Amino acid sequence: MDWIEIGTIADIPPRGARCIVTPNGRIAVFRTADDAVFALDDRCPHKGGPLSQGIVHGKAVTCPLHNLVISLDTGRALGVDEGEVRTVPVKREGDRLFLALEIGTHRAA
Amino acid sequence: MMTEKLVIVGNGMAPGRMLEHLFEEAPGRYQVTIFNAEPRVNYDRIMLSPVLSGEKNYEEIIIHGDGWYIKNGIVLYKGHKIVSIDRAAKCVTSDQGVVESYDKLVIATGSVPLILPVPGRDLAGVLTYRDLDDVNAMLLAAQSRARAVVIGGGLLGLEAAAGLKERGMDVTVLHLMPTLMERQLDAAAGYLLQKAIETRGIRVVTKANTKAILGTHKVEAVELADGTIIPATLVVMAAGIRPNAGLASRAGLDVNRGILVDAEMQTSDPNILALGECVEVDGHVYGLVAPLYEMARVAAARLAGRNTAGFVHSDTPTKLKVTGIELFSLGDFADGGDRDEIVLRDAAAGVYKRLIVKENRIVGTVLFGETSDGAWFNDLKKKKTDISEMRDTLIFGQAYQGSALLDPMAAVAALPDDAEICGCNGVCKGKITGAITAKNLTSLEDVRAHTKASASCGSCTGLVEQLMRLTLGDAYNPSAVQPMCGCTSLGHDDVRRLISAKRLKTIPAVMQELEWKTSCGCAKCRPALNYYLVCDWPDEYADDYQSRFINERAHANIQKDGTYSVVPRMWGGVTSAKELRAIADAVEKFAIPTVKVTGGQRIDMLGVKKEDLPGVWADLGKAGFVSGHAYAKGIRTVKTCVGSDWCRFGTQDSTRLGIRIEKFMWGSWTPAKVKMGVSGCPRNCAEATCKDVGVICVESGYEIHFAGAAGLDIKGTEVLGLVNSEDEALETIVALVQMYREQARYLERIYKWAKRVGVDEIRRQIFQDPEKRKAYFDRFVFSQKFAQVDPWSERVSGKDKHEFRPMAILALAEAAG
Ligand code: SRM
Ligand SMILES: Cc1cc2nc3c(=O)[nH]c(=O)nc-3n(C[C@H](O)[C@H](O)[C@H](O)COP(=O)(O)OP(=O)(O)OC[C@H]3O[C@@H](n4cnc5c(N)ncnc54)[C@H](O)[C@@H]3O)c2cc1C
Ligand code: SF4
Ligand code: FES
Numbered sequence: 053m054d055w056i057e058i059g060t061i062a063d064i065p066p067r068g069a070r071c072i073v074t075p076n077g078r079i080a081v082f083r084t085a086d087d088a089v090f091a092l093d094d095r096c097p098h099k100g101g102p103l104s105q106g107i108v109h110g111k112a113v114t115c116p117l118h119n120l121v122i123s124l125d126t127g128r129a130l131g132v133d134e135g136e137v138r139t140v141p142v143k144r145e146g147d148r149l150f151l152a153l154e155i156g157t158h159r160a161a
Numbered sequence: 162m163m164t165e166k167l168v169i170v171g172n173g174m175a176p177g178r179m180l181e182h183l184f185e186e187a188p189g190r191y192q193v194t195i196f197n198a199e200p201r202v203n204y205d206r207i208m209l210s211p212v213l214s215g216e217k218n219y220e221e222i223i224i225h226g227d228g229w230y231i232k233n234g235i236v237l238y239k240g241h242k243i244v245s246i247d248r249a250a251k252c253v254t255s256d257q258g259v260v261e262s263y264d265k266l267v268i269a270t271g272s273v274p275l276i277l278p279v280p281g282r283d284l285a286g287v288l289t290y291r292d293l294d295d296v297n298a299m300l301l302a303a304q305s306r307a308r309a310v311v312i313g314g315g316l317l318g319l320e321a322a323a324g325l326k327e328r329g330m331d332v333t334v335l336h337l338m339p340t341l342m343e344r345q346l347d348a349a350a351g352y353l354l355q356k357a358i359e360t361r362g363i364r365v366v367t368k369a370n371t372k373a374i375l376g377t378h379k380v381e382a383v384e385l386a387d388g389t390i391i392p393a394t395l396v397v398m399a400a401g402i403r404p405n406a407g408l409a410s411r412a413g414l415d416v417n418r419g420i421l422v423d424a425e426m427q428t429s430d431p432n433i434l435a436l437g438e439c440v441e442v443d444g445h446v447y448g449l450v451a452p453l454y455e456m457a458r459v460a461a462a463r464l465a466g467r468n469t470a471g472f473v474h475s476d477t478p479t480k481l482k483v484t485g486i487e488l489f490s491l492g493d494f495a496d497g498g499d500r501d502e503i504v505l506r507d508a509a510a511g512v513y514k515r516l517i518v519k520e521n522r523i524v525g526t527v528l529f530g531e532t533s534d535g536a537w538f539n540d541l542k543k544k545k546t547d548i549s550e551m552r553d554t555l556i557f558g559q560a561y562q563g564s565a566l567l568d569p570m571a572a573v574a575a576l577p578d579d580a581e582i583c584g585c586n587g588v589c590k591g592k593i594t595g596a597i598t599a600k601n602l603t604s605l606e607d608v609r610a611h612t613k614a615s616a617s618c619g620s621c622t623g624l625v626e627q628l629m630r631l632t633l634g635d636a637y638n639p640s641a642v643q644p645m646c647g648c649t650s651l652g653h654d655d656v657r658r659l660i661s662a663k664r665l666k667t668i669p670a671v672m673q674e675l676e677w678k679t680s681c682g683c684a685k686c687r688p689a690l691n692y693y694l695v696c697d698w699p700d701e702y703a704d705d706y707q708s709r710f711i712n713e714r715a716h717a718n719i720q721k722d723g724t725y726s727v728v729p730r731m732w733g734g735v736t737s738a739k740e741l742r743a744i745a746d747a748v749e750k751f752a753i754p755t756v757k758v759t760g761g762q763r764i765d766m767l768g769v770k771k772e773d774l775p776g777v778w779a780d781l782g783k784a785g786f787v788s789g790h791a792y793a794k795g796i797r798t799v800k801t802c803v804g805s806d807w808c809r810f811g812t813q814d815s816t817r818l819g820i821r822i823e824k825f826m827w828g829s830w831t832p833a834k835v836k837m838g839v840s841g842c843p844r845n846c847a848e849a850t851c852k853d854v855g856v857i858c859v860e861s862g863y864e865i866h867f868a869g870a871a872g873l874d875i876k877g878t879e880v881l882g883l884v885n886s887e888d889e890a891l892e893t894i895v896a897l898v899q900m901y902r903e904q905a906r907y908l909e910r911i912y913k914w915a916k917r918v919g920v921d922e923i924r925r926q927i928f929q930d931p932e933k934r935k936a937y938f939d940r941f942v943f944s945q946k947f948a949q950v951d952p953w954s955e956r957v958s959g960k961d962k963h964e965f966r967p968m969a970i971l972a973l974a975e976a977a978g
Binding site for chain 2 (some may be wrong): 053056058059063064066067070072073074077078081084085086099100101102105106107108109110114116117119121151153154156158159
C-alpha cells in the first residue's frame with residue numbers, strides 16, 4: 053500500500069463528498085460536519101449507485117438512487133438493510149489528505 | 162318524559178361544555194335553543210392568540226361545528242343578542258325580534274372588556290380583545306405594518322402584543338403597574354418576562370398611566386399622564402374584564418360583581434341558571450376556563466336532575482401562550498410573616514423558580530423559563546402534601562426526588578393517578594391512562610376527543626404524549642403527529658409553524674431550538690427543512706445545497722448508471738429551429754446516447770456524464786435555453802395546446818397564457834413538483850384536468866382547476882372558479898401555488914394538501930377573498946426575486962465547481978508512464 057496525496061480538506065464541502073477516479077474504479081471521499089474524513093468505494097452495494105452523490109449526515113451517507121444508508125466508518129448498510137462496501141484508509145496531515153492505494157498508483161491530474 | 166325547552170343565552174366555552182355533559186347524562190330530555198350575539202358556532206376562545214399570531218386558523222379552533230348542532234337538534238341563532246328576559250312569561254327576546262319561551266333558562270354571557278374612560282376611546286382604530294371579530298380587526302390593522310399600542314400588560318395584553326408583532330407591527334405595551342402580570346407574577350418573574358418580551362422587539366412601558374387617545378377621525382397617538390406621546394394607528398385595550406351581568410340585572414336577578422349563583426349554578430330565580438365568566442359564586446369571579454368547566458359539570462347535573470357535590474373554588478395555574486416564553490403561576494405568592502420561600506435561579510438560562518410555603522405546604526408557585534414541574538407542584542399544593550422531608554431538593558423538581566426519577570418518563574410514571582395533567586379541562590392522569598386502555602386509544606387526537614386532555618390551550622400536550630407512551634409502550638405511534646423522521650418527534654406542520662413563529666432562519670437554529678435528536682439530521686429531514694426555510698425567508702436564508710438531493714444539487718436527473726439527463730425549458734411546449742439545432746449540436750458534440758420527447762412537452766437528453774454537464778449547459782445556454790427543472794421539487798412544465806391561434810375550436814390563446822404562466826413562475830421551489838396545463842377549450846388537449854393546476858379556456862373566460870393527479874394516483878381536478886382575464890388567471894394561479902408553498906408538507910403534492918386543508922377553504926382564501934389572494938401573490942413575487950436565477954448558467958460560470966469534477970484522477974505508474 054502507498055499513501056497517495058489526493059488534495060486538501062478544503063476541496064470537499066462540509067457534509068459533502070468528492071470522488072477520486074482510479075484505474076480500479078471510483079472512490080468516494082466524504083467530509084462530515086465535524087471535519088472527519090472517510091473513503092469508500094463509490095458503488096452502492098444495492099445497485100451500484102454513486103455514493104459520492106448522496107446526502108451526508110452524521111457518520112453516514114444516503115445513496116442517491118434508492119436511499120440505502122451506509123455507515124462511513126464501516127461501509128456497512130445501517131438499519132434493516134443489508135450490504136457492505138469496501139472502505140479505503142484515509143489519513144490527514146494538516147489539511148492534506150492521503151488515500152492508501154495499490155502500490156504504483158499515482159496522481160495523474 | 163316530555164321534552165322540556167332549554168334556552169341558553171350566549172354560546173361560549175362554558176355552556177358548550179355544559180351541553181356535552183347534559184347530552185351524555187340526559188339525552189333527549191331537552192329541546193335546546195341557543196342565542197349567540199357572535200355570528201358563529203362555539204370556538205375555543207383561548208386559542209384566539211395563536212390565530213392572531215398565525216400559528217392556527219379559525220377552522221382549527223372550532224369546538225362544535227355546524228354539524229354538531231344539527232346532530233343534537235339544537236336551534237342556534239347566530240348573531241342574535243338577547244335584549245330582555247320576561248321571567249313572568251318565561252320567555253326571552255332577541256335584538257332581531259325573535260321571542261322564545263323556556264322551561265329552563267341558562268345565562269352564559271361571559272365577560273366584557275373594560276374600556277378605560279379616557280377621551281378618544283371611541284375613535285376608529287381602538288379595539289378590545291375578546292372575540293374573533295376583534296382578531297380579524299387587528300389582522301386587518303396589522304396589514305399596514307404600522308404602529309400598535311396595547312394598553313395592559315396582563316395575559317391578554319401580552320398575547321395581543323406578541324401576535325401583532327408576529328404580524329409585522331411595531332408594538333408598544335403600556336402597563337400601569339411597575340411589573341408585568343403583577344396579579345400572577347412576583348417582581349422577579351415580572352422582570353424576566355419583561356426582558357423576554359423586549360427581546361422580541363416589543364417596547365414595554367411600565368407605570369404608564371394613559372391619559373387620552375389622540376386623533377381626529379382615527380387613532381393617531383396615545384398620550385400618557387406624564388405628557389409622553391406615543392404614535393399609534395391601532396390601540397388595543399386589554400385592561401381587564403368584568404362579568405357581563407347587565408341582562409340579568411335588568412331582568413331583576415340578584416347581581417353583585419357578577420350574577421349571583423349558588424354552588425349548583427342557580428340564580429335567584431329557580432328556573433334560571435347561570436355559569437361562566439358572568440357569574441359570581443361564593444365571592445369569586447373567574448377569568449380562566451378550568452373553573453368554568455367545573456361549573457359546566459355542575460350545571461349539567463343540575464339540569465339532568467341529579468344531585469352532585471356543588472362547585473368549590475380552586476386555584477387555576479396561569480400560563481402565557483406566547484411561543485418561546487415559559488411561565489407558570491399558581492396560588493398565592495405574597496410575602497408574609499408566616500410564609501417561607503424557596504428560590505432557584507439560573508441567570509444564564511433565564512430560569513427563576515419560587516415556591517411559597519406555609520406550614521410545610523406549598524401555597525403558591527411561580528416558575529419562569531422552565532415550567533415542566535408545574536404539574537407536580539400543583540399536585541402537591543392541591544393535596545396539601547407535607548414537604549418537610551424533601552424541602553432541600555423540592556425546588557429542583559420531581560426528577561430529583563430519589564435517584565430513580567431522573568428521566569422524564571419515570572417522573573410521569575411516578576405521578577399519582579389523581580395528579581392533574583390538563584389544567585384547562587381538569588383531567589387527571591388516571592382518567593387519561595384509563596381511557597387509553599379502555600377505549601384502545603392510539604393517537605393524540607383520540608385522547609383529546611375522549612378525555613379533553615390537552616384539547617384547550619395545548620400546553621400539556623407533552624405530558625399527555627408521555628402518558629400515551631407509558632401506557633402503550635412502543636405501540637404508541639403518534640399517528641396524529643407523524644414525526645418528520647427519526648431525528649425529531651415533531652411533525653411537519655409543527656416544524657413549519659415553529660420555524661415561522663420562532664423566526665428560525667438556519668438549519669442549525671431549527672435543530673437546536675426544536676431539539677433535534679441528531680447532530681445534523683438525516684436525508685429525510687434536511688431537504689424538508691431546507692425547503693421550509695427557503696420558502697419562509699426567501700431573502701435571508703442561504704440555501705444549503707448539502708441538504709438537497711443530488712438532482713437538485715446537480716440540476717440534472719441522476720440515472721441508474723450514475724449519468725444524468727438534461728431537460729431544457731421549452732416554454733409552453735413551443736420550440737424553434739434555432740433551439741432544435743442547438744440541441745442537435747450538443748447531442749453530437751457530447752455524444753449523448755438518447756434523445757427523447759418527454760410526457761411534459763419538451764426534449765430530454767439522457768446519459769450525459771456528470772463532468773460534461775457544464776459544457777452541455779454552456780452550449781444550450783448560448784441558444785437561450787434555461788434549466789427545465791425536470792429534477793426539482795419546483796415548478797416543472799406548463800403544457801399547452803395550440804388554442805385560438807390555430808385551432809378551429811380554440812376560445813382563448815392558451816399557448817400564450819401557458820407561456821406567460823411558465824415565464825412568471827419558473828425557478829420557484831415548491832413542496833413537491835408542480836405541473837400545469839392550459840387547454841384552449843373543454844376538449845382539453847393539454848390534459849389540464851389532471852394537473853396540479855390547470856386552466857380550461859371557455860368563451861366567457863378561464864376556468865381555473867387544481868388538485869388533479871395522474872401519477873401514482875389518478876384524480877380529476879377540482880374547479881377553483883372562473884375568471885375573466887389572463888391577468889386574473891395568473892394572479893389566481895400564483896396565489897394558489899403560494900398558499901400551497903406556505904402550507905404543504907415537504908413532498909406533498911397539491912392534491913394531497915388540498916384534501917387535508919379542504920378544497921372549500923382554499924377556494925375561500927384564493928377565490929373569494931381578493932385581499933388574501935393579493936397578499937399571497939405579492940409574497941410569491943417577492944420570493945421570485947431571489948429564485949428566478951438560471952441554475953445552469955450559474956454553474957457554467959463556475960458555481961459549485963467541485964460538484965462536476967473529480968477531486969483527483971489517479972493512474973497506475975506504468976500506464977501513466
Ligand atoms: C422524462 C419523463 C418521462 C418521459 O420520457 O416522458 C419522466 C421521467 C421521470 N419521472 Fe415522471 N417523467 C415525465 C413525465 C411525467 C408525467 C406526465 C406529465 O408530466 O405530464 C407524470 C404524471 C403526472 C404527475 O406528475 O403526477 C409523471 C409522474 C412521475 C412520478 C409520480 C408522481 C406522483 O406524485 O404521483 C414520479 C415519482 C416521483 O416524483 O416521486 C416521477 C419521476 C420521474 C423520474 C424523475 C424518476 C426519478 O426519480 O429518477 C424520471 C426521471 C427521468 C429523467 O431523468 O428525465 N414521474 N412523470 C417525463 C418528463 C416530463 C418533463 O418534461 O419534465
Ligand atoms: C384572547 C383570550 C385568551 C385567553 N386565554 C386563556 C387561557 O390561556 N387560559 C384560560 O383558561 N382562559 C383564557 N381565556 C379566558 C377564556 O376564554 C374564558 O374564560 C372563557 O371563554 C369564558 O367562557 P364563557 O362561556 O363564560 O364566556 P364567552 O366564551 O365569553 O362566551 C360568551 C358569549 O356570549 C355571547 N353573549 C353575550 N351577551 C349575550 C346576549 N345578551 N345574547 C346572546 N349572546 C350573548 C358573547 O357574544 C359570547 O360569544 C382567554 C380569553 C381571551 C379573550
Ligand atoms: S414511468 Fe417514469 S419513473 Fe417509471 S420508468 Fe418511466 S420514466 Fe421512470
Ligand atoms: S443503488 Fe444505492 S440504494 Fe439502490
